[in-house]
Amino acid sequence: MSTWFTEKQTENFGITAKIKRSLHTEKTDFQQLDMLETEEWGNMLVLDDMVMTTQKDEFVYHEMVAHVPLFTHPNPKNVLVVGGGDGGVIREVLKHPEVEKATLVEIDGKVIEYSKEYLPEIAGKLEDSRVEVKVADGFMHIAESEDDYDVIMVDSTEPVGPAVNLFSKGFYEGIAKALKSDGIFVAQTDNPWFKADLIRQVYSDVKETFPITRVYTANIPTYPSGLWTFTIGSKQYDPLEVSEERFHAIEAKYYTKELHKAAFALPKFVRDLTE
């Protein structure tokens, strides 16, 4: 008899993956945390029954969150990651030599703990000397920051549970304050097939706060619909206007400098959400 994990991505649709065994299961102070060993995707981190990352496809999300804003900013020295306790975004951030300090603010210390144990190739760089890890509320951290960061990345769960505040207009205003005068931020903003209203709302809210607002996509097979969106708010630098000289070689499996720009060419029905 085999066991399968099924994520209902909507009431009526989902993905299902064969699991070898459960590595850890725990109700933390913030959410249900499950670490599963799957046949197809390697180890898989699941929070509140939603796939957060897997060993096989994690590179897409982490590369696309990190490299698009970091190559857009000409000199990103001080970077903040809100959420992202698995450490994958931090790992990608550290590939940029300009980055002097990367701060991770994750509300749930258990995510960090079990990612280090079961996703070491993702979380391993959390020990790097350029990294500061804070187990704290990202919303509060943003509220207390001012003119501090060159780039902020919001690597949150879906807007249920602990991440609800991270999809509010007040949060984006806080991010604008926490950024330097030429700062840029990116947030994961779910998928256009099942969450079109969310994307439209976030785009509208960010646009009221930042002079440059843009949406890009990436294919993440274990996320709902396989098509994920990311929304950028930028005070000065346009991700579509990065000069050829700005790009430098980077070890990546998904991101390329051609894809950096192409990812902003949205399918018509997604572009419509931004108009």
Place this chain on the structure above:
Amino acid sequence: MSTWFTEKQTENFGITAKIKRSLHTEKTDFQQLDMLETEEWGNMLVLDDMVMTTQKDEFVYHEMVAHVPLFTHPNPKNVLVVGGGDGGVIREVLKHPEVEKATLVEIDGKVIEYSKEYLPEIAGKLEDSRVEVKVADGFMHIAESEDDYDVIMVDSTEPVGPAVNLFSKGFYEGIAKALKSDGIFVAQTDNPWFKADLIRQVYSDVKETFPITRVYTANIPTYPSGLWTFTIGSKQYDPLEVSEERFHAIEAKYYTKELHKAAFALPKFVRDLTE
């Protein structure tokens, strides 16, 4: 009690969709055909337990198969669709006023019959006066054609069952012969997450036959991994060199002229399959 249809996209991973009812089930001369009414995707055509198309997301595949080669060719008058019995590609082909004749060669007449009944907004244009429908073997039709077509589109099932021949080098050589001297063809070539070897092999075979070979992608949520590839072989026209004037307005929900080019910017791990 509710019923769910599960497609195992690999041995260890799949999608699952809640179904209202089965509309039709039949073992045809070529394959198992199921038409399901689903909650999330509307009516869904399933062949040999693989999702072929659904009312909700069909536009992506059909638009991207048709419009990329048709806008690449400066004057596509005579078009052949191999497979595609649901009629979706034909519907998109007919949006191009240059097209004088569109021939559909589908091996399984039952696919046409039940698509007309249960997917009328997809199959409805099969009755158009510019369309000729042949229930015949696409491989044989290609073998018997010479210097006939401006554009050929291979809208096949996966390379199991009746479509095995449609992924062979001999078939691509036949297509080259069936095309005019400036012809272009496109084939659906599965996904890079689970079928990397197939993409690499097709690319290599097409490249040995056509001077211009290119791969592009689109997001199709009900197909394995959500990331689908299409491989183009072209005798003369490069899909990346389409002039701005060639594009004309077209009713579409996915395709845009910006996406026409951006879709060829491949994720690094996909690009690697073409090198």
